[in-house]
Amino acid sequence: MAFAKKDLPKKSENLSDWYNRIVLQAELADYGPAKGTMIYRPYGYAIWELVQREMDKLIKERGVENAYFPLFIPESLLKKEESHIEGFAPELAVVTIGGGEKLGERLAVRPTSETIMYEAYSRWIQSWRDLPLMINQWNNVVRWEKRTYLFLRTTEFLWQEGHTAHATHEEASAMVRWAIDMYAKVYRELFALPGYVGRKSDAERFAGADLTMSYETLMPEGKALQSATAHDLGQNFAKTFNIEFKDNKGASQHVWQTSWGFSTRSIGGLIMTHGDDSGLRIPPRLAPVQAVILPVKSDEAVLKAAREIEAAFAKNGIRAKIDASDNETIGFRINKWELRGVPVRVELGAKELEKGTVTVVRRDNGEKLSITLADAPTKIAALLEDIQRAMYEQAEIFLHENTRKADSYDEFKKILAEKHGFIAALWCEDPECERKIKEETKATTRCLPLDSKEEKGKCVYCGKSAKHRWLFAQAY
């Protein structure tokens, strides 16, 4: 395996080439043999496990329970909700043969689980006492893609999908808000990825939803990445699937539903945002290895000290690993772990050992520190939190610098031509303007931020009256 940095394209010069190479070289992922598929290698999958561990806690604390529904959805079931199937039909993988025989009814491989879950919900829910019904799944879904973009666009991906049913719309609304806020928290606190929480336009919302909330982040070349969504499904599916309950007065009512999802696409956003010309930079809270310990030479005293440091780190909750590969020079190993984005590198040689210190190098900014052996565990635990914060701040500055107001269509187009990024512009909310802007500039509405204030002004495209400044951007 080659870790020579000279092989790596510069991130600033060719982002997608850099991205594809770094994902392979850092052994995060690989291509699968079927078109559009990917292999999550252990180093990449370990990031997802860390996400799962934290998010699963948050989901369970909210009273949502995990379950697992079948992968195969009979086509007739998937077709029950009209706008839903229209949205997903072009992306389906379809099983037509099972057990050596042509199937009487074709089976879709789930692109999402609304239909198969709600068929069961209609049987399970009878009374207001059965509500809220709140279920989450960690699973794999399939949406056909011809070209693979590792993590960001693949035929099969991993995610969680939450699906709740409530007695009132108010309760369902609160659930949607909880979900998108939970996602924002996970992005901000674990991924160090700032973004905007807001409502999608009618044209951009989920197939079958009344309202979609999303978390939108910004990638280095100025394209937006829709990073997680939460949907207020109203009573649309409830009416299609007859999910009714008797309220406490004995009257029949349809339930109010929500669904919300967060996928491994998030790891693509992490790589893009934080990486640099030397490779990955993984935020400490999601780093499978937070501190790599590199004995300069594999001398027995140094190795022994390295093992003691590793044990002391583990005791302090730091995920540490020794790399003492005797066939690789210290320079090679430094490059390798820089490329793999480990937040802190601890170098240890005979000289340091004599002085009772280690040399510590931050991956985020290259800063070198000399720390005494005794202080290392606590100081590095604190340093990791510092790095997490610094990486978030750096990304936040980028996001703010690349969110620009446009008060005319010329200005709008000029920003897109020169700088990309988010454009905050007044829009009349007529889908026709949205469609034309997309056609002419490839920029779509990303969301109306939750905290946006009402203004008096004119639509950036048609000039009719407009009240809200929506975020537009070209997007993944």
Next chain:
Amino acid sequence: MAFAKKDLPKKSENLSDWYNRIVLQAELADYGPAKGTMIYRPYGYAIWELVQREMDKLIKERGVENAYFPLFIPESLLKKEESHIEGFAPELAVVTIGGGEKLGERLAVRPTSETIMYEAYSRWIQSWRDLPLMINQWNNVVRWEKRTYLFLRTTEFLWQEGHTAHATHEEASAMVRWAIDMYAKVYRELFALPGYVGRKSDAERFAGADLTMSYETLMPEGKALQSATAHDLGQNFAKTFNIEFKDNKGASQHVWQTSWGFSTRSIGGLIMTHGDDSGLRIPPRLAPVQAVILPVKSDEAVLKAAREIEAAFAKNGIRAKIDASDNETIGFRINKWELRGVPVRVELGAKELEKGTVTVVRRDNGEKLSITLADAPTKIAALLEDIQRAMYEQAEIFLHENTRKADSYDEFKKILAEKHGFIAALWCEDPECERKIKEETKATTRCLPLDSKEEKGKCVYCGKSAKHRWLFAQAY
């Protein structure tokens, strides 16, 4: 929902009817809309999560890393290893349409991941320094079934599959032994399910393996359940997929491989073995709720005490839950939680509160105890361990009582006709005898137990010389 016990068939009278009903009524699982599929409901899935948590720790401690490989395997790849595809071809689900178009190459939905993983292994492994390569997946697999038997036989099921590559056969052998011992430990210590560890016959081993080890348990009607397997793949796949490494002298060698799997079928074995006429009995270590606290009436003082007990239990690591449903009588709630198999029931009324005690009922044997409020957390933690042990012992007695020696074919057939269970019989290891025994009695070889001693004797079928006493049984 109905929890009236009178609806439940007696386990001793109609095992499969009892089983199907209890799985549905206890809300462990439900049928999916496509034939052969099942829904893992939250209560059933929570058992699997507890298994995962413990087993994942054991797997990681052994140095095996988690990853995720694609669901879709191009047919050409699956066909590369001849005996492997022969074994799985009749069970495949095949995707022929993707993204609205007929596919150039059909994709099998993975029945297991040997082929797709080893194609990648051949690219990842170059040198002895890349070995051992040890990867595990927690995923879903599909093997076509026409009739569903919830947990026990379904088209799609959840499992883990470990796949390792080593430099020597010795190392691979040790890995197979580690895996089957780990499974036996999990079955014995978590599931309270005793069983036999042994080697499968050539006819019964995994398609593509040189040797298969299995853990065989015994269900109440005397049928064996193959509960987990570990395979020594030799160099079969290595040769087919060109997985070669340069050893430390620079010579090219093929790797030695293993694979091993453990599925949600295990939960079926748990239900079958431990349940009784009143419903489930879940061994405490796998019980999503270990102690249910039932306030006799929803009086404020009693509810307050119940919440205090719940908090004290949580502090002591006991998974506790209060059921104070005011629309259900105490009798109804007792039935409900008996049916759901919660190991310990804590009843609390005004009378008990006055005396500062609770009434504790063991689900395994119905024993009632009066425990002071102060002692409850520690005493119940100990009681749960007692119950776990008692359930294992009860199952172990059943296993031993139903493992019988047969020294003639008449005796063999008589045992099968009258009592079923495991039959330990000398067999010459000629596949022809095995085939005929199966044809005539439906009993198959289950395994040659690891601890079996060599004997001098004659094959129970053909009378030729035989050295080993194999276990035979009718099986799921």
